[in-house]
Amino acid sequence: MSLPLLPDRACGACVECCRAIPLNLPELAKPTGELCAYCVEATGCSVHAVRPQTCRIWFCLWRVVELSDDWRPDRSGVIVRPDGIEDGVITLYVLRRSDFLASIDLFATVAGWIAEGVEVALSVPGPVGTYPARAVVTDWLRPAVEEGDPADFLDRLMRSLDRLDRHDFQPDGVVARYAVV
Structure with a gap:
């Protein structure tokens, strides 16, 4: 899927997708989580x-x-994945826990998405070479959003991440192969 990019917004020094996203193409294969x-x-x-x-x-x-510059993945520790956007789902792939997770910006943005009927999923990486864990958490976050309670939102978010971290991560089966010419 190719989405129109915002003008004047570039990846800059961010290379998080080059690490997080698995590839299994004829000319390039790399496991999930490997740069x-x-x-x-x-x-x-x-x-x-x-x-x-x-x-x-x-x-x-x-x-x-x-989204503000604070959302850039190398700053926030979160990749906002496009997978599922056509079905009304936004996935927050939490690469690492950072202060950003407690930000009003994250709370307000996710609250806005939920209010607009967008489903929100959380995802976390497993060990290198395994598929990430993912769960739709819209209904779990909704009470904190409806109450306008950022502290409860953060608590629910962290409890969700803790649970995802205990997932039985499955191997992605990708063997690194570099042949781009």
Whole structure:
């Protein structure tokens, strides 16, 4: 899926998708959670001009939706995934727990999505080479949202992440292969 990008918004030093997203293409395969061998930390793709089509069209929603710069994945620790957006689901892929999770910006944005009828899912990475855990948490977060209670929202969010962290992570089966030319 290719979504229209916001003008003047670039990945910059963020390379979180180059680590988090698994690829299993003829010219490039990398397990979930492994930084792509073509990626230079805090710089970006070293084969940018010839990168696979999948890498050319996949962008996190920070590049697509009006979200503050605090939402940039390398700053927030959260990738807002586009998967499911066409079905009315936004997935917050929490790479690491950060102060951003307690921010009013996160609370207000998620509350707005829920009020608009958007389903919200949380996802967390497992060990390298395993699929992430994911759960739709809209109904669980809704009471805190409806009460306008950021503290209860954060508590519910953290309890959800704790539960996802205990998931039985399954191997993604991807064996690293780098052959982009």
